[in-house]
Amino acid sequence: MRVDGRNITVSGSLLQPLTRRTNDILRLALATLFLTVVIVSSLVTRNEWTALERSIAGIVGVLTPTQSNLVYLFYGIAILALPFVILIGLIVTRHWRLLGAYAAAGIIAILALSVTGNGITPPRWQLDLSGRLDSVLSQFLDDPRWIAMLAAVLTVSGPWLPARWRNWWWALLLAFVPIHLVVSAVVPARSILGLAVGWLVGALVVLISGTPALEVPLDDAVRALTRRGFLVSELAVLRPAGPGPLMMSATSENHEGGTAVVEMYGPHQRSGGVLNQFWRKVRLRETETAPLQASMRRAVEHRALMAIAVGDLGLANCAPIAVADLNRGWTLYAHHPARGASLNAAVQTVPVDRTWEALRMLHSHRISHGDLRATQLTADDANVLFGGFTHAEYGCSDTHLQADVAQMLVTTTNLYGPAEAVRAAIDAFGEDAVLMASRRLTKPAVPSRVRASVADFKAITSAAREEVKKQTGTDEIQSETITRFNRNQIIQLVLLVALVYVAYPFISSVPVFFSELRTANWWWALAGLAISATKYVGAAAALWACASGLISFWKLTLMQVANTFAATTTPAGVGGLALSTRFLQKGGLGALRATTAVALQQSVQVMTHVGLLIFFSAFAGASADLSRFVPSSTVLYLIAGAALGVIGVVLLVPKARRWLTVELRPRIKEVIEDFVLLAKEPWRLALIVLGCATTTLGAALALWASIEAFGGDTSFVTVTIVTMVGQTLASAAPTPGGVGAVEAALIGGLAAFGVPAAVAVPSVLLYRILTCWLPVFFGWPIMRWLSKSGAL
Template sequence: MTERPGDTRTPAPGAPEAPRRKVLLVDLPAVRVRRPRDLLELVMSALGIGVVLLLAVYAHATAIGVTEDVQSAAALVLRQILLLPVTVLEGVVTFFLPLFVVAMQLVRRRWRSVLEALAAAVVAWSLTTAAVWLLDSYGPSALSVGLTITSEGDSVIAMNPLVAALAALLTAMGPRDRRPSVRWSWNLLWVVLALTVIRGALTLPGAVVTVLLGRLVGLAGRLLVGVFNERAEGIDLVQGLRRAGLDAVRVVRLDPPEGGDVRAWTVTTSSPIGYTEHLAENEILGEDPDAGWPVTTRASDTIVPDVLTDPQAVVHAAASPGGVNLDPVSAHRVYSVWDTAGRRWYVTMLDGDRQVVGYLSSLWSRMRVRGLRRRRSGSLRDAADRAALLAYAVERAGVNTPPLVGMAEARDSMIMVTAHIAGARRLSDLTEEEVSDELLDEVWDQLRTAHAAGLAHLDLTANAVLVGSEGDVYLLDWENGEIASTELSRRLDLAQMLAITATKVGEERALASASRCLGSDQLASIAPLLQPVILAPHTRAAAGKPRELLNSLRAQLVDQHPDADVEPINLARFSVRTVVMVTIAVVAIWLLLGTLNFEQVLDATRNANPWWLGLCFGLGLLTYVGSAMGLVAFSPERVGLWRTTLVQVAAGVVSLVAPAGVGPAALNLRYLVKQRIATPLAVATVALVQVSQFVTTVALLAVIALVTGSAGTLSVPSGAVTGVGIVAVLIVVVVLAVPPARSWLWHKLGPTLTQVWPRVLWVVGSPSRLLMGLGGNVIMTLGYVASFGAALAAFGYSLPVTTLSITYLTSNTVGAAVPSPGGIGPVEAALTGGLTVAGIPAGVAFSAALVFRVLTFWLRVPLGWAALRHLQRHGAL
């Protein structure tokens, strides 16, 4: 049999008894833990109660209908037949079952668990009783009616405090997957509740709310005082290490918290080494009646405190530069283990109570970043299997990584043994002077080797790069990686590695190393992915100002590859700012809808004039031509008006996934770059188009006011207009008078003005371009205003031209300021509010705004999709 290097296993069946060892264990004492899973389940229980109560209020008929359907499934005669056995079963569940569960815990001598469970039951019973009294005395009838049954001619709230107490008791006793008595008790409880609902003694919402209330109390108690952890510790840890193939003599915890109460023990054991079916005479194979899995116990295995060893000194020596230390943010326990031959190993412990953290982290990454295909296993064993598969795949691909040499399961933990790299340090611990150019090149070579085998890391940080004493580079922490990865995943790795090396040695050396090791196409493909969202928290913290670093790297890549497509890819699904602004928009729309008279809306919609609606759609199409004229006029190179118009049509699709105004600008930028216009020049052109549209809009408002007679008289404006004008003037004066405010304004507007000003001088030197650009802006603005007026006229209402223009332009600007995709929601709300302020009835205002958005936004999406496909087929986008 060929042995792997470092394999310490002995042949299994029929092998002689394993040698008896005294093992020095330096670890934290076993403590009660607060499981993240309990917090997640508590939140879900609270949300479940809220959802059921909302259904009881707003879907009362549905809830009652479901209850009646359940009850009708058993006819009256059948319910009478079931009355006696159901009553007997209820008595068993409510009286004998709690006694059985408590007795099982007392047999296990878990006195504290019993007291905590009983306390949770009392709290749940009291809370449910108080809830029933409050609902019966002060609760709104809309809520109470969904939880009420008729008993002996009286209406009572169908929430049984005893059921809530039992649910709290079972929850506090522990997870059902590791407690057979708890699991069977839950099954019986649900059966009894179902039969009780059929019998008419409970409503379906009442039964669900009662159980969830008990669950909430039990989970809150577990979070408050903690639970006994099921991790492999003490003797279980040492036995698990021997099962994984290590004949250990010293086991040292490497990741204790600062100031942790580290202690030393002497564990004496003769448990088997390796996986074997051979049992010694003093081994007893039995089954834990409460844990639910086979266990092997040895009467001779002992653990006693070691009073002669200084635990802190042992931990310090184990974490010295002679061996790498664990990343301090890791969720896993890590140990150093020395065997009888003096060899050192690293052991990672995957604990079940921390598994939900990794699952939620992976889920959050997939929600936050587009394109990731991470699959996070729901169970501990699946997670360990996935980590092992990736470890073997990485080693097989020829990537330098500490090999995985053993695995074992012990209680609620998976033990993973990897080789120790003597004298190695993480890249994050090296100084800039210690990182040579040869070392940087070796880092890139190892990553390229992994990519050549289709492997992607996806979590690259400076802590994931290990540097040996001879300068060898190892890549660690592959557990979240991909096998048969996508091109996007590999490009993400390249972007992360460039950011890591730039943070460590500076941008110039990092780019030089990347240029030496990567092809020009690979290097250019990194630029669109240089975004903060791809960086791990450790890298963002090390960079200090990650956005500035990534922008600088992208600019230098653009200079090196001017013809490459470096437009940033939209990777971030959302940001905190987007969530806040969308929440504000939803609240505003909710408040707006609450004030509308929907009967008035329906009446107004039925009476809409179809000819005005057709004119509204046609005038909206005219805006495409005006927008294209502006881009054609200000473009430094000749571009066709027809193709540019198609680009504006295609922007209707992009607007669905980008904030209002941002999507068209981004598409125009890409279009100009595809026309072989340098990126900085294309950015300046798009900025000039936007600035000119703003200036034209303001000037057009002033001209309309003069022509229609709304200005030029000596009449005093209204109080509201005067107040707004005074506030605007004061704001301008304050901003210009206060130096910090003036500096902030210049910081915001300066870059745009710096880009735009040279283009302005160039356009002014060509009157024909200036006239065409301004004319296009006028056509676009008037087209939208006229289309908005036609939508309003379709409902039999009209406004003066000045009022209509101010209402549309102001409301559209305010709505577009909220960064929702396409301005969906905020724009409609702002237009409705503007028309209402202008004197249009609320129902008509909402109908006109909605019809206007349908005709000038939603109906144009299919046209945009067709234009986008056409332009992509012809290489224009």
């Protein structure tokens, strides 16, 4: 390369990978918003919009019919030729890799608007010129699929082509709106929809395929270094541009040291940087986040200034040479190479005390580093120095200082071991500061870059916390809350939203239900309520016996009521299982033991449920037709085939096999061992079976009492079968609490046994109030109380 009369040797590849810029993300968001506006406006204001278009067309449509036909003809030819012109432009500029994205965008846009209620309707474009030419062209101008295809391919091709071409082609495409008005015609609504769909498809393809990186202004970088007195004679690429900067090594014969590290940041090389900063501001508390960097230039300048400030303390491993704006939006940051060896390689020669003493000196000047990975620390003559400074802050808050101590605990524990790391930290900062910082040894509080720099972050933080407790004599370290919304608040919000969702179908039936309540026998309703309470006692007794009696029985009973809230507001009762496991863990059981106890109870519950179903079906089989409850042979074959397919996938996929052997096998083994122990303790086994049976039969008795409250006449055996079928559907239905599926199954089951709909519908609704909705509303405050008391 020749710059200002000097030959400069450049080695290494400057070819940059495809990038996904912030503009690409914003383009997709705007395209989605535009499509939403088009759909909503066409549905809400379509008639008014058509009238407005006709009035505008009457004002601006001043062309004669002959002139209108000529305009329509020439514009139609241009629109017909536009996709081929774009394709030729890509071929001429040799963007071969873009041809696949070009074709994919066009095909997807056409298919998206070809799907109808009757399937896919293919386009019927033809170039039969035997008729009028304007009639041939109108099939393209008025077809939203052609407009969508044009918008999609133009969006995909735009970033790769010259700006002048791109602007002219977009102007030509968007001209179909004023041209339709000029020729006194209404703009087809489906054409606007095609434009929106095409833009969205193109934006999505661009985000997936990536956009080209900008040309690297090496000559401008050389001139910027020359102005600083660094005459470059050779450039060598150390790392190509990508998510990070383009890094090069620059050699000079007239500068002290002779070499420099040159980092060149493109305008979009921190893709999503602004969005990430904004998300951190929204998610984290105000004291946890640094001020927003408005541009890449400001971010690079901040890093250089922090390097100068830390260098004045003698703690920086490099010094800046130049910061400059370059052509095409690039930013240059050149600095001297880092002094010393990486701390990873100097562990044997550098005591851990030196590392903590360097951090203490940095903090004494109110400077936080923010990125204390081992790769950002070097050792020179047994002195520890800092590098990076991208996340450093001058005049920082106490929060940033505590975060630094927590990060250094992670790094030094990984390098030197927990005992040495914590001892050195206490010697440098004191017990109170280390104890406060150790509250941040959690995944949310430690940045992902620091977590990724160690082999096993969870094990290291656990060891560090235990060592801090040991050396400070503290019993427990409470984790620091750094987010605006903690996990419990998010879970509670999701559960409340789910509760409103699942309650909506019930609320719509309330007026009819209340009209039927006037004829109900309230004594039977109260009996059903009392009977339904036995379910929770039985479930608590079963789980208490599965946990070997190590948990308080009365708290376990209250937890079963809270469990109703969690199970009803999550699909398939997953929340209930998680709540039970959490309660047992808080009660003193280990994680594996608590999981095993819950799994044991569920296993016995299933076996008891199936046994009771078989038992009562044998009694009811002679007097009722149960065939409608038995799936057809085709369904059974499909279920068996799906099960075999799942088994085959598990056996063939290595990760699935590993999960089966590492995660699932120990739990199955624990459950089997518990069954063996249960066989040796008949009283415990009997208590579990009795508790599980009470849960099932209590629900059946509650439904039977509800039927009696409305004057129904059916046997308890019949109601038991219907209830167990409904419970089975509740566990399999994807809706929270089985809402919809349970009611339909119970009403249909009662109808199968001859219960009139006038009795079955209000009875099932009353049953669901007694066994589902009342416990849900009582379960919410009980769950909060258990959480505040430390039981959850």
